[in-house]
Amino acid sequence: xxxxxxxxxxxxxxxxxxxxxxxxxxxxxxxxxxxxxxxxxxxxxxxxxxxxxxxxxxxxxxxxxxxxxxxxxxxxxxxxxxxxxxxxxxxxxxxxxxxxxxxxxxxxxxxxxx
Amino acid sequence: xxxxxxxxxxxxxxxxxxxxxxxxxxxxxxxxxxxxxxxxxxxxxxxxxxxxxxxxxxxxxxxxxxxxxxxxxxxxxxxxxxxxxxxxxxxxxxxxxxxxxxxxxxxxxxxxxx
Numbered sequence: 001x002x003x004x005x006x007x008x009x010x011x012x013x014x015x016x017x018x019x020x021x022x023x024x025x026x027x028x029x030x031x032x033x034x035x036x037x038x039x040x041x042x043x044x045x046x047x048x049x050x051x052x053x054x055x056x057x058x059x060x061x062x063x064x065x066x067x068x069x070x071x072x073x074x075x076x077x078x079x080x081x082x083x084x085x086x087x088x089x090x091x092x093x094x095x096x097x098x099x100x101x102x103x104x105x106x107x108x109x110x111x112x113x114x
Numbered sequence: 115x116x117x118x119x120x121x122x123x124x125x126x127x128x129x130x131x132x133x134x135x136x137x138x139x140x141x142x143x144x145x146x147x148x149x150x151x152x153x154x155x156x157x158x159x160x161x162x163x164x165x166x167x168x169x170x171x172x173x174x175x176x177x178x179x180x181x182x183x184x185x186x187x188x189x190x191x192x193x194x195x196x197x198x199x200x201x202x203x204x205x206x207x208x209x210x211x212x213x214x215x216x217x218x219x220x221x222x223x224x225x226x227x228x
Contacts, residue, residue: 031214042220043158043204048213056213091157095214103148103216107157 002026004106006092012112013082021077021109023092029104031095032075034067036060036088037108043091049075082113116141118205118219126225127195135190135222137179137205146208147188148216149179153201161203164188175199197228 005024013019025032034046047057049067066078075094079086092106121136139145149161162173169181179190188205205219 033215035216043216043218045215045217048215050213056215093216103160105150105158 002104004092004094004104006090006106006109008109009107010110010112012114015084015113016081019079019082019111021079021090021092021111023075023077023106024073025075025092025094026096026104027073029094029096031055031097032067032069033093033095033103034077035091035093035105037091038085038088046077046090079111082111084113087111087113116207116209116217118207118217120203120205120219120222122222123220124223124225126227128227129197130194131226133190133192133195133199133224135203135205135224137188137190137219138186139188139205139207140186141207147179147181148206148208149173149177149188149190150204150206150218151201152204152221158204161190195224195226197226200224200226 004026007022011019032049035043036046037043045058047061047067048055064080068076089108089110091108093103095103117140119138147164150158151161152158161177162171162179164171164181172178177192179188181188202221202223204221206216209215209217
C-alpha cells in the first residue's frame, strides 16, 4: 500500500535555529497537508497545499512557517526560527482528487526544541 | 466553524468488554466523518470512514461506527476489546472550506486491562 514518508523521524534543534521537515507524499496525490500534535494534545491543522499554493492555513501557521514543493515529489515544512513551543510531532498527509477524500498520514517527525 | 467533540477523554476497560466512544460534530450539511487510531508511539491510522450510504460503517480490527444525522453523532463501537486496542482514538470531520482540511476531536485514550 502506498505510503507517505517523512524524514527525519526525530529532530532536536536549538531555539532560534531553522528546521526543515521533509515529506514525500503519495505520487498521484494532489492535496498536501501539515498537522502537528503537541504532546498530550489533539492533532491541529497547520496548512493545506494544492496546485503549488497554500489553499488554507491556520492561526498557528504564522510568518515563521513556510511550505514548499520544490521538485514535484517532496513537500517541506520550514520553521524559520524555532521556539520551545514548536516542540511537537509534525504529521504530513496527502490526498488524491477522488471524491472520497481519503487521507494518508505519514509516520511523523518528532521535533524537540531545546 | 466546524468542530468535533469527543465525550470521554480517558476510558479504562477490561478485555472482552464492549466499547462505545462518543463523537459529535457541529456541521449540519454534508459531512465526511472518520475515526483514526494512534497506538503508543505511532502515527495516525484510519479505522473507518463515512461519506454516504449505509449509516453503519464497518472498519478494520472489528470496529464499527454509526452515523446518526439527527443527533449529529458518529460513535465508535467494538463488541469485545482486546489489550492490543490500547491506543488513542480520534474522531474527525473533513472541513467544508477550501483545502478540505481534517478537523480532529480532542481524542479519547483507551486503556484495556489484560
